[in-house]
Structure formats: structure tokens, C-alpha cells
Amino acid sequence: MQARYADGRAAVFADVEISLTPDKLFIRHGERTIDWDYADLARSDDNNGYVVLRQKRKPDTGERLMFGNWYDDELKAVAPHLMKPLAQGVEGRLTVGALVTLAWSLAGAFLIGIPYAAGPMARAMPEKYRTQIADISWTQVNNFTAQCDDADEATQILNDVAYRIMERSSVPERDEIWITIADAGFPNAFALPDNSIIVTDELIGMAEQPDELVGVLAHEIAHIEHNHIMKNVIRQIGAGIFFDVVFGGAGAGQAIAIASVNLAGLRYSRGDESDADSRGMDYLDAAGISTAGIATMFDRFEAYAEEEGAGDIPTILSSHPASRQRAIAARARAREGLAPSMTEREWRIVQQACGGADTLDQEETPQAAPR
Amino acid sequence: MTAEAAPGQSFAHSGKFFNVLGLALKNAGLTLITLTMYRFWARTSMRRRLWSRTWVMGDPLEYTGRAGELFRGFLISLPCFFLPAIFVFYIAPVALEAVWAGWLTFGFYVFSVPLVAAARYWMRRYQLSRTRWRGIKLGLAGSAWSFAAASWGWWVLQLLSLGWYTPAARINRARMMWENTRFGDQPFHFETPPGESPQRRMWWPFAFGWIGTAIGFFASYLSAGILAAVLTTSGMIDAAPNSSIVSAGVFLLGTALTVISYFIAFAPYRAAAMNRIAAQIVLDGARFKLRAKTLSLLFYQSLGWIFLIFSLGLLSPVAGFLQVRYVLNRLELIDTPRFAEIGQSVLADSDAGESLGDAFDLDMGVGVI
Numbered sequence: 001m002q003a004r005y006a007d008g009r010a011a012v013f014a015d016v017e018i019s020l021t022p023d024k025l026f027i028r029h030g031e032r033t034i035d036w037d038y039a040d041l042a043r044s045d046d047n048n049g050y051v052v053l054r055q056k057r058k059p060d061t062g063e064r065l066m067f068g069n070w071y072d073d074e075l076k077a078v079a080p081h082l083m084k085p086l087a088q089g090v091e092g093r094l095t096v097g098a099l100v101t102l103a104w105s106l107a108g109a110f111l112i113g114i115p116y117a118a119g120p121m122a123r124a125m126p127e128k129y130r131t132q133i134a135d136i137s138w139t140q141v142n143n144f145t146a147q148c149d150d151a152d153e154a155t156q157i158l159n160d161v162a163y164r165i166m167e168r169s170s171v172p173e174r175d176e177i178w179i180t181i182a183d184a185g186f187p188n189a190f191a192l193p194d195n196s197i198i199v200t201d202e203l204i205g206m207a208e209q210p211d212e213l214v215g216v217l218a219h220e221i222a223h224i225e226h227n228h229i230m231k232n233v234i235r236q237i238g239a240g241i242f243f244d245v246v247f248g249g250a251g252a253g254q255a256i257a258i259a260s261v262n263l264a265g266l267r268y269s270r271g272d273e274s275d276a277d278s279r280g281m282d283y284l285d286a287a288g289i290s291t292a293g294i295a296t297m298f299d300r301f302e303a304y305a306e307e308e309g310a311g312d313i314p315t316i317l318s319s320h321p322a323s324r325q326r327a328i329a330a331r332a333r334a335r336e337g338l339a340p341s342m343t344e345r346e347w348r349i350v351q352q353a354c355g356g357a358d359t360l361d362q363e364e365t366p367q368a369a370p371r
Numbered sequence: 372m373t374a375e376a377a378p379g380q381s382f383a384h385s386g387k388f389f390n391v392l393g394l395a396l397k398n399a400g401l402t403l404i405t406l407t408m409y410r411f412w413a414r415t416s417m418r419r420r421l422w423s424r425t426w427v428m429g430d431p432l433e434y435t436g437r438a439g440e441l442f443r444g445f446l447i448s449l450p451c452f453f454l455p456a457i458f459v460f461y462i463a464p465v466a467l468e469a470v471w472a473g474w475l476t477f478g479f480y481v482f483s484v485p486l487v488a489a490a491r492y493w494m495r496r497y498q499l500s501r502t503r504w505r506g507i508k509l510g511l512a513g514s515a516w517s518f519a520a521a522s523w524g525w526w527v528l529q530l531l532s533l534g535w536y537t538p539a540a541r542i543n544r545a546r547m548m549w550e551n552t553r554f555g556d557q558p559f560h561f562e563t564p565p566g567e568s569p570q571r572r573m574w575w576p577f578a579f580g581w582i583g584t585a586i587g588f589f590a591s592y593l594s595a596g597i598l599a600a601v602l603t604t605s606g607m608i609d610a611a612p613n614s615s616i617v618s619a620g621v622f623l624l625g626t627a628l629t630v631i632s633y634f635i636a637f638a639p640y641r642a643a644a645m646n647r648i649a650a651q652i653v654l655d656g657a658r659f660k661l662r663a664k665t666l667s668l669l670f671y672q673s674l675g676w677i678f679l680i681f682s683l684g685l686l687s688p689v690a691g692f693l694q695v696r697y698v699l700n701r702l703e704l705i706d707t708p709r710f711a712e713i714g715q716s717v718l719a720d721s722d723a724g725e726s727l728g729d730a731f732d733l734d735m736g737v738g739v740i
Binding site: 004006007008009010011012013044045046047048050052054060061062063064066089090091095096099100102103104106107128129132133135136139237240241 | 385401404405406407408409412415416419420422423424430431433435438457460461464466467468469503504505506507508554555710711712713714715
């Protein structure tokens with residue numbers, strides 16, 4: 001049988017005669033005869049029409065034997081292991097199975113384990129780090145909002161109302177929470193890691209009754225009480241690290257990580273939103289404020305989202321459940337005959353914050369929120 | 372089993388499109404279900420496939436790399452690269468003052484420029500050390516950090532010259548790579564024929580690409596703007612409630628057209644640079660000659676990009692294969708080196724796999740050939 005043999009010492013192939021005996025492969029190279037054990041052989045080709053054999057020993061000396069695949073049958077008869085896919089570099093099922101297990105275990109650890117542990121981790125996070133994340137969030141807030149110079153009294157009124165409802169429900173953070181009114185071009189309200197709550201003037205303008213706005217505040221306070229903000233940051237950092245390490249690039253994970261400490265990342269899970277809805281309504285109930293206000297606000301958000309498109313919906317709406325269901329749930333809990341959460345005068349002052357009440361009818365009298 | 376003919380010309384690639392596509396699809400599927408952890412095995416099998424169908428003087432190349440080596444390199448890069456990266460991008464913004472965290476991020480990006488160049492060098496070293504022809508190993512000598520430092524300097528010059536230093540930088544990089552490349556104990560040389568510029572026939576194509584891209588940039592955004600204006604004035608789009616969508620559309624269309632015009636305008640330069648680099652590579656007195664043509668290269672590269680984009684990168688090896696086959700089937704060796712006098716390589720093997728090359732995703736699963 002004709003073949004070509006390279007001795008690994010020079011870049012040449014020599015024509016040789018080979019014989020495939022049951023015990024060994026013999027190579028007759030001029031006067032020399034070289035014998036190779038089949039068990040020591042591996043293939044270096046990839047079905048390119050030629051079989052290239054080498055010895056498995058290390059270091060690889062570069063000795064090679066090459067012959068056409070028309071000797072496949074003879075080779076298979078004496079060394080069947082060299083004809084198996086594994087010998088040609090195709091990995092076994094065990095390898096693939098191990099990789100699948102490893103990958104999904106990592107995914108489980110980062111994408112399920114870390115979110116599961118996010119609560120304790122958030123509680124254990126040193127105050128310094130929380131402040132640092134809050135600073136980043138504030139930098140973001142300042143990029144797209146302006147301070148309102150005429151909102152001191154309105155801010156105090158909102159904080160007083162918020163304190164009142166927190167006191168009734170014994171919210172532990174009630175002395176740390178501070179509400180700020182910001183001038184922005186969109187309606188929104190969100191809580192920051194330092195227990196601040198930002199309410200935009202457009203959101204105030206969207207509400208027609210004080211209970212609608214107070215319902216939103218109660219929802220944001222619940223996010224703070226249940227530490228949703230920091231839990232969300234930890235969840236997103238876990239996902240970011242996972243995507244960075246597993247996918248091996250420096251793109252997707254970092255985008256998530258950066259988002260996690262930005263406002264864009266302040267989007268809660270569905271569970272957190274439901275939790276904040278429910279707890280927020282507890283506050284309202286305890287404080288004697290009708291939940292019909294927040295129900296009406298959910299209706300307004302839904303109409304706004306339909307009008308503006310999904311990209312511009314308020315953060316409070318950024319996650320499920322759908323507004324309609326939330327409105328129904330809030331309306332179901334609403335009690336009749338309760339007094340508005342603010343006096344007429346207080347509500348008018350709040351509406352005038354950031355010059356937002358210019359177009360309002362000064363004679364309008366606030367009513368209990370519609371059911 | 373069907374024997375694939377070993378081509379008689381000095382270089383040839385006998386890879387069949389559907390054969391490579393089949394392997395790429397299998398690899399893509401396994402890469403997906405293993406959340407990309409299979410990528411080291413995918414790269415290895417694809418290289419083995421492409422190398423074994425690369426024929427030089429009638430004998431095939433051989434890829435001896437193992438997926439386990441690449442995986443080990445990835446594990447090595449975890450503490451060397453990913454832990455610092457995780458600190459910079461995840462921990463520092465929380466644990467450090469904003470100013471310090473910002474400087475750290477800036478420093479990380481500045482350091483990444485030479486690091487990418489070094490990673491490219493290490494990757495090439497690994498791949499060459501796992502490539503054999505007639506049993507003789509290739510290799511890459513020299514220091515990756517020297518290459519990284521030099522690359523960084525050339526990159527700065529490219530920036531300062533608004534890109535006009537690019538042809539010189541490209542030749543400089545090729546020179547440094549090839550002068551350190553070994554076939555066995557025989558070094559490659561990068562020699563410019565006496566009296567010729569190393570960038571001969573590269574400057575006019577480059578100027579064409581630069582000016583063409585500049586014109587394309589303005590023309591692209593202008594066309595996108597005019598299209599938007601026509602659509603809004605004709606009432607096909609109601610601009611008032613959709614102003615942000617229209618602006619985003621103009622931006623995206625303008626950017627897409629700019630990228631396409633860049634790709635087309637620089638096609639003559641890409642062909643000229645490949646031909647010029649090949650012409651200066653010498654092995655034991657034998658020179659290389661590449662006959663890349665603008666239109667045919669543009670066709671294969673465009674086809675590759677279509678695969679790349681529509682498969683979201685999963686079929687990038689197919690794009691790599693198309694280009695590799697294109698080059699090898701147009702590459703010639705003028706004169707013949709004294710192969711009988713070329714002995715085995717004495718360079719040490721690279722043990723760290725491709726480490727950072729994987730982190731930076733430098734070769735899209737194909738390799739250096």
C-alpha cells in the first residue's frame with residue numbers, strides 16, 4: 001500500500017510502503033522499517049479525502065503518515081477506533097452534556113440564585129455603597145430634570161401627607177424618605193436608593209385629584225420599605241456579570257450593569273410592582289385615603305401609554321401587571337365617603353409647583369377621587 | 372467516503388460551502404444550548420475543518436489545537452481580565468468616589484487598546500503553534516507587549532492624521548507579525564523590493580476610500596433627511612406625533628447608508644492592502660503573490676456580512692471561510708523554498724490558549740489562515 005511519510009525533522013513527505021497487519025502498522029521507508037502500535041495512533045485529518053496519522057505521544061515529534069481514504073476499509077478492519085468520530089476530533093456526548101450542565105448551572109446561580117438572595121444582600125449592603133449608587137442615580141436625574149425654585153411649600157405638603165400615611169403604617173424609613181418635585185418633560189415618579197422620591201411636575205399636572213397623586217406616592221414608598229430598589233440593582237449586576245463572563249465579550253453585561261445603576265435600570269419585577277401596589281394601598285387604607293384615586297391614575301397611565309407608545313411610559317408602569325388589572329384591583333378596595341388627602345388650598349399649591357397649575361381652573365374644588 | 376482532490380497549485384482551499392455551513396449550523400445550535408460555552412469546541416472543529424482543506428504544494432495543513440486548551444485559556448482570562456473588568460464596571464461605581472470610578476473606567480479603556488493588540492498577538496501565536504504542514508510546526512516569536520506598544524503608537528498616529536496613517540500602520544503591523552512568524556526553524560521575512568514604497572499602490576485606493584466615505588457620510592444623511600421630508604410632506608407619515616420616530620429613522624437610515632458607503636468605498640483599498648502585504652512576505656527566498664480583485668473581494672465580503680448579520684453572528688465562521696477560501700485560491704508561491712532544509716520548530720508552545728482573544732472576540736471562530 002502506498003503512503004507518504006514525514007519524519008518531523010524536515011518539511012518533506014517521502015513516498016513509503018505501508019502494511020496494515022492485525023498487530024501493527026509497518027512503514028517501509030527506504031532501508032528502514034518503522035512500526036506503530038494502533039493504540040498509540042490518532043488522526044489529524046478531518047475527512048478531507050486523506051487519512052493523516054500521528055502518534056499520540058508528547059511532545060508531538062511531527063511524524064506523520066498520510067494515505068488516501070481508499071484504504072479506509074483496511075484501516076477499519078485493524079484499528080476501528082481510528083474510524084470513530086471521536087478520533088476525528090468530534091467531541092463526545094459526555095462533553096456536550098457537561099457543558100450544558102455547567103452553562104445552565106451558572107445561569108441558575110446568577111439569574112435565579114442572585115435574585116433569590118437579592119433581599120438579604122440588599123439588607124447587608126453597606127450604607128456607603130447605597131449612597132454611592134444613589135449619587136449616580138441623582139446625576140442621571142439632574143441630566144433630564146430641572147430644580148423647581150417655587151416648589152418649597154408644595155414639597156413640604158407632599159412630605160407631610162406622605163409622613164402621615166407612613167406613620168399610620170409604621171414604615172421604618174419614614175424619617176429618611178424625602179419627596180422632591182422636579183421639572184421634567186414627562187409624567188413620572190420614582191424612588192432612588194437613598195430613599196428619595198422624585199415626582200415630576202408633569203405627573204402632578206396629570207392628576208386631577210390629590211388622592212391620585214398620593215396613591216402614586218404610596219406606591220413608591222412601598223418600593224422603599226421593601227427595598228425593591230437595591231434588590232433590583234443587585235439582580236441586574238448579577239445578570240451583567242453572568243452575560244460578561246459567559247458570553248466572553250465586553251458588551252452586553254456592561255450595558256446591563258450600567259443600566260442597573262441608572263434610571264433606565266429602575267424597572268422592577270412584576271412581583272415587586274404587585275407588592276408595591278398592594279402595600280401602597282395598605283398605607284392608603286390605614287390613613288383613610290380612598291384607593292379610587294390610584295385606580296383613576298392607573299386609567300390615566302394606560303391612556304397615556306397608548307397615546308405615547310411603550311417607550312415613554314412612566315417608570316411606575318414600566319413593568320407588569322397591566323394597568324387595567326391594577327385599576328380594577330385598586331377600585332375593588334376603594335371605600336366611599338372618605339375625605340380628600342389634601343385640602344383645597346394644599347392641592348392648589350401642589351398643582352402650582354414648577355408653574356404647573358397655570359391652566360387650572362382656580363375655582364375647581366377637589367372631590368374625593370372618583371371610583 | 373469521497374476523496375477530495377488535493378489541488379496541484381501552490382495554495383488552494385477545497386472547502387465546500389454546504390460542508391462548512393453544516394458544521395457551522397451544528398456548532399451554532401450547540402453554542403446556543405450551552406449558552407455559548409461550546410464556542411471553544413466550535414472554534415476547534417471549524418479550524419480543523421478549514422485547515423485540513425487548505426492545501427499547500429498538494430499537502431494539507433493540520434490544526435492540532437484542542438478545545439480544552441481554549442477553555443483553559445478562558446479560565447485563565449477570568450482572573451486576569453474579567454475580575455478587573457468586573458471591579459471597574461460593577462464594583463468601582465458603587466465603592467469608589469464617582470471621580471475615581473470615572474478615571475478608572477477611562478484608564479481601563481485606554482489600557483484596552485494595547486491589550487487588544489497584545490491579545491491578537493497571543494492568539495496568532497497560539498494558532499500558529501497549533502498549525503503544522505508536513506509535520507512541521509509554525510510559530511510566532513517576539514513579544515506581544517512590544518507589538519502592543521508599537522500598535523498603540525501607530526493607532527495614535529492614525530487618530531492624529533485623521534486616518535491617513537492607516538496604510539503605513541497596516542504595513543507596519545504586518546511587518547512586525549510576519550518577521551516574527553516561523554515555519555519550523557525558518558523565519559519569514561517582510562521585504563520591500565529595492566526602490567519601492569512598502570505601501571505601493573495602497574495610497575490611491577485609500578484616498579478613494581477616505582474621500583468616498585466622507586462624501587457617502589453627507590450623502591447618506593442628506594438622502595435619509597430628504598426621504599423623511601418627502602414622506603412627511605406627502606402625508607404618508609404624520610410627523611407631528613411621530614417626530615422622535617422620524618428623527619430616529621433618519622439617524623438609523625443615515626448611519627446604515629454611511630456604513631455601506633464606507634464598506635464599498637474602501638473595497639479597493641482592502642484588496643490593494645492584501646495584495647501588497649502578500650507581495651512582501653518571503654520564505655527562504657520564495658515570494659508570495661496574491662491576486663485579490665476589488666469586485667470579487669467585495670462580493671465575498673458582502674456575502675460574509677449578510678451571513679454574519681442575519682445569523683446574529685452565529686454563522687460568522689461561514690463569513691470567515693468565504694474570505695479564507697477566496698484568498699487561498701488566489702495566492703501563489705513564486706519560486707520554491709528548500710523545504711528539505713527546513714527543520715522542526717524550536718519555539719515553545721503557547722500554553723495559555725487564546726485567553727484574551729476570546730474575551731475580545733477577535734477572530735470570529737476562524738483563525739489566522
